[in-house]
Amino acid sequence: MATEIVPGKAHGFFTDTSVCIGCKACEVACKEWNELPSKPGGFLGESLDNTGTLDGQTWRHVKFIDNVPDETMGSGDGKAFLLMSDVCKHCQHASCMDVCPTGAIVRTEFDTVFIQQSVCNGCRNCIAACPYDVIDIDPDKDVARKCTLCYDRLQGGMEPACAKACPTESIQFGPLDELHRKADERLAALHSQGIEEANLYGRDDKVYGGLNAFFLLMDKPETYNLPNEKNDVLPQRNNQGGYLGLLGTAVLGLVGAVIALRNRGVAARPAADSADGDSP
């Protein structure tokens, strides 16, 4: 049954990594719909992943994480490559939005984070701020770009291209409350099967206030190179300390200059007494 897409209601992705097969249909669908060029052929040589990272022209990226112990010669003790279709998390506490000086990054009527291409001037402050290394400059457009959660498709009542293309329903799209319910059920099912390491990432507000694109992970967030609750930090944490440090230094600088002005009067006399300024 098609999902009803209602403006004013929070929408997002629930990516269940336990059923991802690494087919990269999501990557292809994303590139096709958004008319993003493919990267020049490259071979990373570490896995089936030859995309490498998310960037300005790659808005979906299937991570292949080698979770197989090196010393294992057999089946890997049940361990295998972890697969995860990575994407912009559309954070509730979005660092990129906070630091954007042009107002180019906005929250849409679907509660997603969107970069307005006509407003962005390519300052790259958002790149320095994004804790997931999602945003990058599109070299063809010279503006910052990332997953739009197919904003144009949502406006037309269509689900995002990646979710549509995913053959295993690893990527599910829908209203956030509905996705939360599905995720909770899936997690409970996995736990009941004895898969205790399964966990939901970004389902609650412990990481960046909650993620509209949240995940079911098969290991700790660190394994997937994701910040955990302990290093959920926002750029503006340094605003107050930074400005106070600046103010304190300015005061000390002023004190230093006043000391210099007061001391020069006494010290300058010998020089004034000497016609050529050579006096010891």
Place this chain on the structure above:
Amino acid sequence: MIPLAASQHFAGAPEWTWYILFYFFLAGLAGGTYFLATLLRYWGTPGDEQTARLGFYVPFPATLLGLLLLTLDLKQPLRFWHMLFNTTPGEFGLNFNSRTPMSVGVWALLVASVFAFVAFVDSLVRDGRIRLPLAGGLSAFLDGTAGRIWNVVGAALYLFIAGYTGVLLAVSNQPIWSDTWALGGLFLASGLSGGAALLLLLMRYRRVGESSRGVLELSERLFTALELLLLVVVLLTLIDDGTLGKALDFPWILLWLVALLGMLPSLRDLALRGLRVAPEGAGAASGGRVPIWVAAPWLVLAGVLALRAAVIFSGQS
């Protein structure tokens, strides 16, 4: 599993490189010179006026060049004005985002450029290089109490400009940059010592204001001591977040060493002379001989640049 540091970083590098480096350098020097020129004119002796004029010549071209560099660094330079005006459809108006020092800094820079322009024109008038009735009135205004207040406001703005660049780096999720709150103070202290060094250097090429040499040298010593203190604070905070090794990694260690080398002349004078000023001045030629420390201001300026380069590049490596 590798244990995470208190602040593990996953952010990508914004690739702020040469344009930003030289903008930060110019911002520091503009801040230092405006501040010192204001002090020398209004709280110094009449003999300091020539040096004050020299100081007031610097901020305007430095600010203009800095704005040009900032603009060129953008991927869409023609959209620089988007920093100032919101171009989101239906939301037209002024753009100001207090949560990011980039937005605060752009506005500060714009306002400060007016102060720098006034100071620049005033110096031209006082030096007799231009004779315009309006410009003459400007100088008369600056001589009064209102002029003093005007310049104090300008100096405060320029102190901000010299240091906000460090806060801008800290307000990110980049390693090193966001691991310390002291970068703003460090850049300001470095800008102040750089400003003093630049004035000492300019005095050599325009043999005026020798009476200011002592106060500039003393200021530079004290600013450098402050800079060293803040550098230690920065490095200590990096230890706390586990990124000190990254900051001091090769080749960045070479830049840190140049930054330290730039501090050496002033620290040496502080250690040997304290707050006393040698009659001939630590950096002045004596008896026709060129002393070993004649290169000191150049060394200080190289250190100011290297310090910013070390921070900018190591954070993105």
